[in-house]
Structures are given as C-alpha cells and as structure tokens.
Amino acid sequence: MSTTTLQVPEVKNYIGGKFTNGTKKSMDIVSPLDGATIANVPLSTMAELNSAVEAAQAAFKTWSSTPIKERVQIFYRYKTLMEKNLKELAALVQKENGKTLDEAIAEVEKSIELTEYACSMPQLVAGKIMEVSRGVECRLDHKPVGVVASIAPFNFPHMVPHWTIPNALVLGNCMILKPSEKVPVSSMRIAEMLKEAGLPDGVFNVVNGDREIVEAICDHPGIQAVSFVGSTKIAKVVYIRSTSNLKRCLALGGAKNHLIVMPDAHPDMTASNVTASMSGCAGQRCMAASAMVGVGNIDHIISKICDEAKKVIPGKNLGAVISKESKERIERYITEAEKAGAKILVDGRNTTVAGMENGYYVGPTVIDFVTPDMAIAKEEVFGPVIAIMRASSIDEALSIENGSAYGNAASVFTQSGSIARQVMEKASAGMIGINIGVPVPREPFSFGGWNDSKFGVGDITGDSSIEFWTNLKKTSIKWNPEAKTNWMS
Amino acid sequence: MSTTTLQVPEVKNYIGGKFTNGTKKSMDIVSPLDGATIANVPLSTMAELNSAVEAAQAAFKTWSSTPIKERVQIFYRYKTLMEKNLKELAALVQKENGKTLDEAIAEVEKSIELTEYACSMPQLVAGKIMEVSRGVECRLDHKPVGVVASIAPFNFPHMVPHWTIPNALVLGNCMILKPSEKVPVSSMRIAEMLKEAGLPDGVFNVVNGDREIVEAICDHPGIQAVSFVGSTKIAKVVYIRSTSNLKRCLALGGAKNHLIVMPDAHPDMTASNVTASMSGCAGQRCMAASAMVGVGNIDHIISKICDEAKKVIPGKNLGAVISKESKERIERYITEAEKAGAKILVDGRNTTVAGMENGYYVGPTVIDFVTPDMAIAKEEVFGPVIAIMRASSIDEALSIENGSAYGNAASVFTQSGSIARQVMEKASAGMIGINIGVPVPREPFSFGGWNDSKFGVGDITGDSSIEFWTNLKKTSIKWNPEAKTNWMS
Amino acid sequence: MSTTTLQVPEVKNYIGGKFTNGTKKSMDIVSPLDGATIANVPLSTMAELNSAVEAAQAAFKTWSSTPIKERVQIFYRYKTLMEKNLKELAALVQKENGKTLDEAIAEVEKSIELTEYACSMPQLVAGKIMEVSRGVECRLDHKPVGVVASIAPFNFPHMVPHWTIPNALVLGNCMILKPSEKVPVSSMRIAEMLKEAGLPDGVFNVVNGDREIVEAICDHPGIQAVSFVGSTKIAKVVYIRSTSNLKRCLALGGAKNHLIVMPDAHPDMTASNVTASMSGCAGQRCMAASAMVGVGNIDHIISKICDEAKKVIPGKNLGAVISKESKERIERYITEAEKAGAKILVDGRNTTVAGMENGYYVGPTVIDFVTPDMAIAKEEVFGPVIAIMRASSIDEALSIENGSAYGNAASVFTQSGSIARQVMEKASAGMIGINIGVPVPREPFSFGGWNDSKFGVGDITGDSSIEFWTNLKKTSIKWNPEAKTNWMS
C-alpha cells in the first residue's frame, strides 16, 4: 500500500473550464490510510455557486443543441482516457478515501462502465413517431432539462460522480458537481480529463464546499434538477428542500442490507461471498451487507464465514475507514451489541496497522446471536461488521428484512429455485441478490433502493435515469392535405 | 341540449367497494347549464380518508400479486362498458360540467383510449434480464408502489381521472381518487362501472371533499404517490406538501398556450382550427389556445377567424363556463384588455341563452392588438377568448412564447417544413402543434407540460407514467456452478 | 362429450367478404370423435386463389392507409365476440378435431390472448425519430408488406390461424388463409366473426384446398409473405418454394420435445405435469412432450407418472386422434419400441370408447427403457405416448436432447436453480420449460422453435412477428435552415 509518491493536486473549484479559487475558507483533507493531511478543500460561497450556474447556463445553449451523436464522441474519448490512466486514478481514490488499491481500481472500472452506457445513448433516446389519426402524426422527443446538480458522498469519490455525469451530460444538460468535502481530489481529475476529452467549457463544473453549498444548490433558481447520494438524513433534507423550490430531485440515502442464508446454501461460495460483502470497502458502501439472517441450522456456514473473515487483513486486503469518528462509531456499535448479549465471533476492534499507526482501521467483525431490536441490527454501521440473527423460517427472515426502514439491498443464499424466487418477490428492497451479497446491478440495469434508501421517482443510473435528465416534448403534426397538384399551371 | 331527464345519483364516497357517507358537511353542486342544483357533495374528513387508505392497503396485497394479465382483463371489460354507456356518461359530464354533449362524448372517448393503453400494459412492462458477467444475470422488474392518490379538476370530470386510474391500477397499485368538488358525479359512475367490470373492492376508492382532503392526502403516511391536475397555484402547494412528506408527486398546473400564425398558413384550415382551439370546452382546458401571435400580415386569416367565431353559438355548439365567478372573471379580462387598448373584434360578453338564463355563458371572443404586457396575454383566462398579438418574425413570436411562465402547449400554423421544425425545436412547451391548435397527444404519446405547467419527473400518461406508478426491482443472480454431475452415485 | 346438436356449416371459400364455392372437387370431413362425416371441403383451384389475391390487393390500399388505432378497434370487438361465443367455437373445434371440450376452450382462449396482443399494437409499432446530425433527422416507420398468406395445420383449427391473423391484419396487411383440409370449419366462423366485428371485405380471405393450393400460394406473384405451420417435411417444401419465388417465409415444422427429470424434482408436481404434457390434445401438438430423460434414480417419479396416466381416460379427459391412419401409426411406434426392447408401463393400444366405436382413440402410453436410437426416441409420434430414456448425468441428458434434429421445446424438472439454468442455457430448443412440460410462451413472448422445427428469421407471434409482417421505411429529413425571417417585408 505504498502510494506515498503520488502527487495530490491542489483542490480548486472548476467553473467555466477553469480551475479557480475565490473563497478564503477551507478545510484540511486527511488520508484515512495514515492520518496525514494531503490537501485542503475550499468551502465555497454563494458567489461561486452563482458563477458556476452562470457558466453552465451560458454553455447550455450550444451544448443542448449539439447533436447527441457528437456529444457521445467526447465520452468515447473520455472512456479511453480513464482506461489509460486507470492506475493513477485508482491511487488517488485510495489516497483520499482509504480503500485498497484493488477496490479503487474496481471503482474506476465501474466509472468506465457507466461511461460506456452513456456512449450508447444515441441508440436509446430516439423519439417516437406514429400516425395517430388520419393525417395526424404524434412524435415524442427527449430534451435536456437545463442546468443540473449532482451531490456526491465520500465513499466512492470517483464512481458516484459517474452515476450522473455521463448520462446527464450526454443527454444535453450542463452540470454542477459538489463532491464530498472529505474526498474532493478525484473530482479535480474528472474535470481535467473531461476537458482533455473535448468537453466544452461550462458544461461541467465543480463547486466544493459543505452544507452551505448543498443548501444553496437546493435553493438556486437556476438549477432545474438535483441528484444526491449520501446518508438518509441528508437525503431527506435535500429532497424536501429541492422540491420545495419546485425542482425535480432524486436523493439516495443509507441502507441496512440483509443477507438471508438458508441451510441448503453452498457453504464455501456463501462464506466467501458473505465475508466479501460485509468487509469490502471496509463496509463503507450503501450496498454493504451488515445484517445476516440465518434460517435453520447454519452453524457450519457461520464457522466458514469466521475463517474467511480472519483472512481479511487491515492494511492489506482491508482498507481504512474514512475518519477517526467513523472508527469510534463502528467500535461503539460492536461494544453495545456485545453488552446487549450478542456474541462477537471475530473482533475487529482496536486494530492498528504497522507503519500506519495514525490510520483509521477496523478489522472484520462477525457478531452472532444479534436480535432484531438491537441498534446494530437496525442502524447503518458503515464498517466491516456483520450482525447475525437467527430465524426458523423464510417468512420469519423476510419479516425481519421487511421490518427495516431502509430498502437498498437484500440477498438470499440458497440452491433452491423456489426459495430464491420467494425472496426476490417478497424482500422489500430495490436490489436483490441470489447468492450475491452485494447485488450492484451492472449497466444497463439501474441502481436504486426503496423505502428510506431513496426518495424520488426512478433510478439514478440505467434507462430509468433518462427520464430524470430529460423533459418530454410531444408534437402533433398535420399538413394541409389539399396541396396544389398541378404545378404546370 | 336536453338532458333534463337524466338521473343524477346521490354523491357519496366509495370506500372498500361500498358507497358510504360518514360526513355531515356537504356542498351544493350546480349545473352550469342552467344554474340549477343537481346534487350535493360530501366534504369528507380525515376519518374517511383513513378508511379509504385502510381499504386500499387491505386490497393491495392481493391486487399487487395478481398477475398483470388478469388485472388487464377487468379493464378490457371496463372499456366495453364505457362504450355501451357512452351517451349516458357523456350526458352526466355535460350536466355537471356544462360543456356540450359532443364535447362530453369526445371526453369519454378519450377515457376509453386511455383504458386501451392500460390494457396493453402486459406488452409494455416486461422486465429485462441479461447475463452481465460469467454466470451472473441481472434482471429488472416493475413493482407497484402501493396506495396512490389522484386529485382531479373540474374541467374534465371523466377524462382526467382516466389519466391515472387505468395505468395506476393495471400496474398493481390501489388508488384513492379525489374528484373536483364541483363535478363529483362522474366519479360515482366510474366507481360503479369499475366494480361491474370486476375490480376487487378496495382497489379503487373515491373520497370527496375540498382543500382539507387535498392536504390530508399530501400528508397521509399511508399514501406513497400523489398525482394532481388543476391550477398552477394549487399544483405548487400539492407538489411541495407531498414531497415534504417524502412522497413522489406529479402535479399538473395551468397554461397559457400560444398559437403562432404565419402568413403562409392555409387560411381556411387555420381559421377553423384556431377558433375551435380557443372556444372548445368554452376555453376551459389547459390545452386551450388563448394567445395568438400573428407573424407578418395575417389580416386575411384574422378576418376568417372572426367569421368562424361568429358561428360558435352559446347553448348550441358552445357550452357554459363552470360558475358565475368564472363568467365574471373572464369578462373582466376582456374589459381590461379593451381598456388597455386592445381591439375587441368579436365580443362574447353579456351572453345569455334563451331558456337557460341562469346558466353561465360567455360567447367566443376575439381580441386583436393585444400586447405581451397585458394581463390577458400573460394569465390563464380559462374562457373562450383569444388574445392576438403581432410580430414581425418567427424569432419575435418565439420570444413572446418563451416569455410565458407556463409551458403546456404551443402551436404554429404554416405550410413550411422549415418553420414548423424551428417552432418545434424552440418553443418552450411540453406539447407542440403543427397546424393543430390543441395538440393533445394521442396514446401512447404522453401528456405533460413544461415550466410552471407541471412539477415532477415525467408525464402523467403514456409510457412515461409507468415509472411514476412503479418501483424498479433489480435482481442479480448467481447459481453454484459446480452442481453435482453424477446422479447415479 | 355430447356435441351432437352442433350445427356444422357448409364449408366454402371466403373471398372479398363473400362465401363462395367455385370448385367442383371436394373432400369429406370426418369427425375423429365418432368417424361420422360432418361436412365436405372444396379443393380450390388456381382460379379461386387468383380471385382471393385480387380481392386482397383491392382491399389493401384502403386498409393499409387506415390508421392503426382504427384497425385495432375491429380486433377489440372481435375479442369480445370470441368471448361471447367461446363455447360454440370450442364445440366446433372439438367436432372437427377430436380434442376434448376443455382443450378446445383453452385453444380458443389462446386465440383471444393473441388478439389482445394485436390490440396493443399501437403501443408497440411507433416509429423512431432522432436528430442524427445538425439539422438532419432520421425516422423509421413500419409499413405493411401487402398481401400475405397463412397456411395452418389440423391440430389447432382455431388457435394457429390466430398466430397470424390479428398481428398481420392489425399491421395493415391483407391475408389469405389456407386452413387444413381436415379441419376447415373453424376458419368459416373466423371469417364470419371478423366481418361481424367490422373488418372490411377483402382484408381477410379463406381459400380451402390441399397441396395444390399450398404450392400455388408459394408461387403466386401477388403474395409477398408466406407463413406455414405443419410438419417439418412440408415446412421445408414451403420454405424453399416460397423463397425461390423471392418471398419472405416463416415455416414451422414438427418436434421431438425432451423432458429431463432430475431425482430432486418435486414428485407430485412432476408426475402430473409430465402426464398432462404427453397426453394433452392426445399428444397432437408440436409442444407435446414425447421423450423423457430421467437422470439418476427417478423410479419413484416414473411410478407416479404411471398412476397419473391411468387417470387419463379416452373419451372423457382424453380426446381422439385425427384419423384412422394416425391411430395406426401411433400404435405401430409403440409396438416397434416394444419389439426393440422397451418396456410398456402403461399401454394405450387397442382402445375404444363406448358409444363412439368408430372414433380414433389411443390411450395414454408410458414406455420405459427406451434407447436414443429407437425410432420412438427420434421421430415425432404425435400421439399420447411418452418414451422414457435413462441417463446418469445432466450432460448425458443434454447430449440426448441436443442430438435431436428438431428443436421446438425442452424442459427440466428440478428444484435446483443451478440445474435449471444449465438446461436453459444448453438445451438446443426455442422453448424451454423449468418444471413446465409444455412451455408455450404466453403473449407477448413469441412462439418458435429452432433447428428443423422452424425455417426463417424470427418468430411467428409476439414482438418478433412485427418485423415479419412489415417493411421498414427509413426517412432522412433536412429543411432549408435559412427560411425567410422578416415577414413584414
């Protein structure tokens, strides 16, 4: 995990094609790997948001009337650039976020896949046309909505921005990205590389900041649509505040994803998948599996999960969590569960990594005999921790899953087609896994949860996102049928 | 216009398959045709909304798990029932709303078309499935959102409810309809006929009332989605209040639709179409053409429009407006325009219909030399009135159109393919007409405006509505590939 | 099974909206139920085909330019008519084909479902339009191909014609139907009811006859497309002869469908499903299961299959086979298998039904220990007979299935998701069943086999059929951008 030689650029805003910094307030950025300060991020003010919106509005006229087949060419080139710079982009993600290099590479690869989807857009957004009555035709076209905003979280500094950038831009919108103030560096490189790929100035802008800028985005009359990814608490605030300004809004929040493990599950496949699902990205993903419900006797599988968990080594194949506060919060959840009677099978508390003693590490943690009423069973822990509950039937397991306020993901491990289908039908979650613990849909399947995991209509990626980023224009056409027939006279 | 023998049923709520009335407050319903009281409508309270939501929730489990191919059969039968009872349904619409019988027939015919679209749903909502990586499949399904509400306006007592009922129900949702308290009678018949068609109790419910119930719907935690059609003022309130409760909402508001008339327009076709567009349904439609911009010399066309307008006779081929207040408001707009310097070419003020002296009639009104700053040029008049402005170029005409806060519809009359395309591209409206003054999209093309004419994502009818009425469930599937191969041992 | 009071109409051709009979040759139609002659069928000549083509061509101009939203209305009415006359239509099918009344009802219900799909067509065939470069738009429309022909087999006198009629006609084509000369009566009723539903004369025509007319259809220069359903032998002839005349052709042939039964299969569900799959419609369907491959020890399931088979009673819940020749052929296959070493577990030979002694009945027959090289394992038997082979692994079972020259359907019975997926992936057949022995796709999923079970591109029903029945018209549009801008001068 030696990324020390990596150059971390100075963080600025990116407005109208230029990196600028008009604000005096700023905040330190610390690498979770070793606690070292690596950069500082400007905390922008309304004035800078105004500049960005103006730049976006100015660019919109030309960009929105550029044929989509031209717009996608920029993203074909951008994909190639990301592929060429994959390692460097991943190293940057690792540095500011703390995840492992392999996880960071996988993250950037997902950005590439999201960009490929956007490159396909000319094949996906053709309008419709039909004769609907004698001599009358109807047609329907998708038109960009205008200036849009995307607010991103800390856990995927590169990927989550790509949930929105390629689709929104290819569809003709201009965007203001507000990265997490904890991981603003990757967005700098995104801006640079989009420019290198040929994106006209003003089409994409980055405004750094914290809560003040988030609120300003929700309120700004020049912004037509707001997308947000973060905690449920803030997702609610953003959804309500944006829509109160009559905007459209899609706000993705947190999660408490359940894995239902059946006794007929394939033991090895299940154990390695469950472990990866709970510990990947140090559990800091909204798709992390943090609750497991064992149905019947699954002790043999739990035993294998513990074996697998012990192979997950902080600083090696397990990254850091984002901050000291985060580490403390995760450990507090474990300790409280223990006090409440749960049994810690594998304990990740009090972990340090040699040579990175100031980094924020929590080891993989497996807790059995958790009950549904414990905090660790209900709340989002966002750490490499799995809380195991026990049930005697599928219905009981589903009832635990259904009881969650969230609804991002739910999985089942089984070899039975019938049980798989029952869970798929009855789990109250937007993303279901059959023998897959982190059922992130690949493109063109869209990403999005249910219940308190998402507010708004539709999903943020895939075909569903097209509607969010466009307005529908319907045209009815009739021509005078008695046109002149003899042109000789 | 003899509908006097028509039986007007007592207006009640319809909850869980039963007509009930648990409220003491009520309001008189007056027929605009002759000012006579024809019924009275209960003003429901929270208790009745609660009952309706409970009935809907109770029905949801069975209804949502009924295969869609079974659900549509009810709507096939319902279509046939509407066809069989077309005249009676239209007479009811005429009675409570005041429009002509022909207009009422056309309205119910549109309800039928909307129902046909919903019958096609099994062909439209199949999920997707694909192998996305070795041994891993992704699939996507559309699932109903739950209990939904539809709030309807007075101008289309039968059609607007059908913008939402067939699609929402066929997709597996249960609904609470809140009709306009001015025209609640048609909804009674809708409920009866859906039941006759075989719809299970509780799937569709009607709760009558006014503002109090609208607010209660926005707030009710048991309702997942709210659709609204009415004025922009109330649309904003409903959008903000529903989304503040974290619901999804689609709210359609008012309009100020512009007709751009070019000098190369076909004179007869244009004149008759413009006149129908402004006077149809007495101008009480959000698609009514109430502003016209003539480009260049179009005096010969205006002259023909006046001729056509004079053939539109109140009480014969022109219906009543909804209320005394409405009549007064419309006439006030005309008078103020006159005072401001506009020229009344055809004057519909002070109109009475022999034998129906207490009805609310305004004659067709053509006003020339209106300027864009007059109230009549900017505000929604909702009467059979057209305000003509003059421009010297397409760009000037489009600039007037673009200046409107609304964006429901805009049309151009021309014989030129180039001009038609320019207006289609540049008008800032959701629905565009080429030589069509009321460009209501036919199914499957969706209905919906832009700007202050609609709040939310997507459209209320057509393919776009599918996303509004469903949640997307994404499933990732992997099976243990090393299944036992020798079954003899 | 008392259908004796049923009126069987005189069989004629139906040309240009009139029932006519211009031929002298005819053939007796015998009911398989009791061997009684019920009608006779004209064997038409070229002259009558010419008349039909001329009638169709004459009707094409108006029909093809009728908006599709009008065309579907006829089929909505037609659906209602079929529902109203369901019993009578089924009785007719039973009479001429010999199947049970329940089977005949299910057949007509499938005709209704196929018609519903066609009613959805306005939602499915809208063209596409998009700006493809600056100022240039492309659009694509589906246009009818012209006069088309549909040649139908004896086993589904009502349903198979509906595989083609509703879709082809709704899409704007005019059709000539050639029913099987063994079961021409149902087509008479189809013609009558389409006319009653409002179909214009000449759009649909019926020409009866045998091989001579089939060949004439393939050769006729006025027919653009030919669809055929029947035996593989004739399917090949029709495919080659039609395409040699430069027509498009889709020709569906016979089948040898395999059921793979795993030892983990649910015994009761499997036994009843297998039995129904082999004996339904007396095995006279191209989807009939006639070969079964048991993997591992499935003796307990075979035993249950035999129990189920014994509950299938000729003349009660098992219909007749189409002819004396057919009965003899089926019994010959059984006898030869027995001679070759197979074991007859349930024997349906030498069956008679009391009171219908001249009918053609074969009882349900279960044969175990068949080997893949026996004729009964390779050839289409078209009777209520199942030949059971044994295998020790999925791969061996799939290898038997893959070895068939046909490829209509293949099924697996298992509770394992992994095995189900393996069979779905690896079976070489167009239609796969997971725990379903007759995996006929419901609409909008299309019907069609692979290998020698179908010749041509795409499928005969569902979305795929749209391309077969239409030509694609692509239009590129550009308007002079420098249109006059100042209309005052």
Place this chain on the structure above:
Amino acid sequence: MSTTTLQVPEVKNYIGGKFTNGTKKSMDIVSPLDGATIANVPLSTMAELNSAVEAAQAAFKTWSSTPIKERVQIFYRYKTLMEKNLKELAALVQKENGKTLDEAIAEVEKSIELTEYACSMPQLVAGKIMEVSRGVECRLDHKPVGVVASIAPFNFPHMVPHWTIPNALVLGNCMILKPSEKVPVSSMRIAEMLKEAGLPDGVFNVVNGDREIVEAICDHPGIQAVSFVGSTKIAKVVYIRSTSNLKRCLALGGAKNHLIVMPDAHPDMTASNVTASMSGCAGQRCMAASAMVGVGNIDHIISKICDEAKKVIPGKNLGAVISKESKERIERYITEAEKAGAKILVDGRNTTVAGMENGYYVGPTVIDFVTPDMAIAKEEVFGPVIAIMRASSIDEALSIENGSAYGNAASVFTQSGSIARQVMEKASAGMIGINIGVPVPREPFSFGGWNDSKFGVGDITGDSSIEFWTNLKKTSIKWNPEAKTNWMS
C-alpha cells in the same frame, strides 16, 4: 491524389487467426485510379472454405458463451484503432476502389459509426421476463445463430463488411467474410485490426474468391446465415440458393433511386445536393441518385445543377469507376439516351485525367428530357450520370418512381411540409430523403431497400439486424410453491 507510396499487402485468406494461401488460382487486382496492377487475389476452393467453417465452429463455443459485455470491449478497442489509422485505411480504399480520398475517409468513418452501434449492444439485447400467470414466468433471450457468412461488393470495400461484422460478432456469432474479388485488400486490414483489438482466432475469417466460393457458401451445411450485398441479379441467386439450403438469408441488390424536384425547392440547396448525390463515389453506390423527376417548371434548378456538375472534376473531386468495362457501359447508356432523344446538358464521356491516362474516368453527366421508357431511366447505370424526366404533378412523379422494379431510395426536394409527407408516404422505397439526395440512415436507423433492392426479412444494420443474427430462446419457469417452511425441524 498521390497514394503511390502506399504499401499494398499481399492478399491472403484469413482462417483461424492466420493469413494463409492454399490455393493456386489467383486474379490480378487493378487500381482504377491508374490501371496499374497492385496485388493479386487468391480464388479459393471448397477446401479453404471448409477450413474456415471449421475454424469458426471451433471458436463458436467459447465466443458465444463469452458475456456480451466482454465481447463489446474488443469493439471499443477496434473503434479506437480505426480512428488512429483512419488515413491509412482510407488510402487503401482509394487505391483499390478508385474513389477520392475524402470519400474513402467518409467510408471508414461510417465503419466506425457501425462499430459504435455494436458497442451499444449490451444496452439493446437484454432479454425480457415477466410473470405471465400465477407463479409462472416467461423470459426471452437472444442467442447467436452460429457460423454466418457475409458477402461484400466492390463499391465500399471497408464499410459494407462493417454492416455485418460488428453486429454479428458482438451478438456471439462467428463469421466468414467473402470480400469482392475486385477489392480484397481492405478486408486484410480489417482482419489484422480485429486481431490487434483482441478478437479470438476463428471468430472472424476471410475467404477470397469469386462465384465458386459464393455458391459454396450458400450450400455449406456448416453456415447458418448468409448476408449478401451486390447486384440484384446475384442477390436473387444467393437468396434462392441459401434458402434452398434452409438457411436464413438477407440479400441486398441494386437500385434506381429517384429524386423528385418541386418548383418550390430551395434552388441552391437542391442543386448542390442533387449533384453530389449523382456524382459522389462516381455514382457507384446503391444509394446514388440516377433519376430525377422535375415537377412543373424547374428549369432554373436544372440550370444550377449543370453549373454544379461542371465543378465536379475527374481526378480531383471525382474518382474513377471500377473498371474499363464499367466506363464503357456507362458511356453506352449516355450514348443510347442521346440517340433516343434525350438532351445531354453536361457530358462526361471521353474523360481522361492527366498523369493517370490509364485510369477509368467518366465525367459528371446531366441528361434532360429523358422519358420513363428509356433504358437510362429504368436500369442501374452505376456511374456519375443523372437522367432528368419531367412531370406535371406529384402524382405523376410518384407514379414514375413507383414504376421502378427497385426500391432502395427516393427523395423529394421541396419546402412544403405537405408535399414532403406525401412523398414519404407514397414512394415505394426503403429509404426516403426530404431535401437529401442520398438518404443513408445514420445508426441506429437501419439500412435496407424494398422490392428488388432487398430480399429477406428486416434490414442489415440497426436494431433490425439483431433478429437476423440471433435465435430467440423463450423459457417458461415454475417453481414448486410448497417449499419447506420450517427449517428448524
């Protein structure tokens, strides 16, 4: 036009990833630019076709089971390679075909666009899945057909192979390409670059040859699908011979494309477009405009066309025709038209280019007062020649267009929306232009003519091609609903 330094590689077959030459027969390849021999092409025998089919079959198993998201990555890289080598690829096209460098560049750019479409395929070919009745799901998947063949013509040595290669391969098929024996060099480079992009050996193969190999392809039992582009005469032969072998076939033939010019057409835009349409690629494209019908008085436009034609200079902005025979045939058509009474306004006969005296050049030729019965009005000339006919009405013009046996393209030049729509509706051609003389659809709109310009179902590019290159697999799924519920016991 100096391409003399270009390295022309030795032409070989490409089988199983290797360039090989096992045949003794060969033929000289002459550059039309200057008549010089630039290479020779092997005339392969059955033995080599067999090797290629075997190589393709061997590759099919792995390739067809490679997930489509992996398959497309090769084509993303291939697109980048074509962009990097654009000039060299174009120079090669110019050398062997004789067209101008700009035309050759445009040709390769279209290859790139076709490849982009194929890269979008994961977004386009997802299967469908839906619950069709209680507990029963249907799904549909697209599966590759196997080994397919593509036979290409001389006029677009690089583009026409790309009509089929990217789509067929991305969809999982393995292909044998048979380039025109006149221009086999570009296909060598295609093979090299596909390999460089990572395509596994055997997936794509090239077999050179003439008629003998074409016939062998039609007959070979290991080839499942045949696509052909060339003359109508050979298209018919290939269609009949392939289908007689029970294959699917799509065969594109020649054309006689009509331009209808209205007196209201924009004179400059029309004249330059008409001239480019008839002289581009020296008229050697199936989309070339070779017949023009003037409606009413269009003398002023014809005069401008002549002016434009005179600016088209052989050897400068007009390329060579493919061969000496071709040049002679074109000149013969002109001379015969002259004899028959037509008037040669611009005469391109007897053209030579200084320094390239042995090249095959015909100058742009405008012929007025042609009548529909002249050979030049009916037959495909395939040279830079336009035959002008006169008509007094749109109907007369359309009747001339409709009279053609071909139906590739037809265009109208007008400013009227009404006339444009009439021509779009009534012209009997697969591709229509509104103010565009060569209405080649851009992706994703498909390419394909009507009548004698194409045999088979669907189009060769775009969405329609998906069905040609795949088989539909339909699966019906049911799981035992009574799965064990208490797992404790």
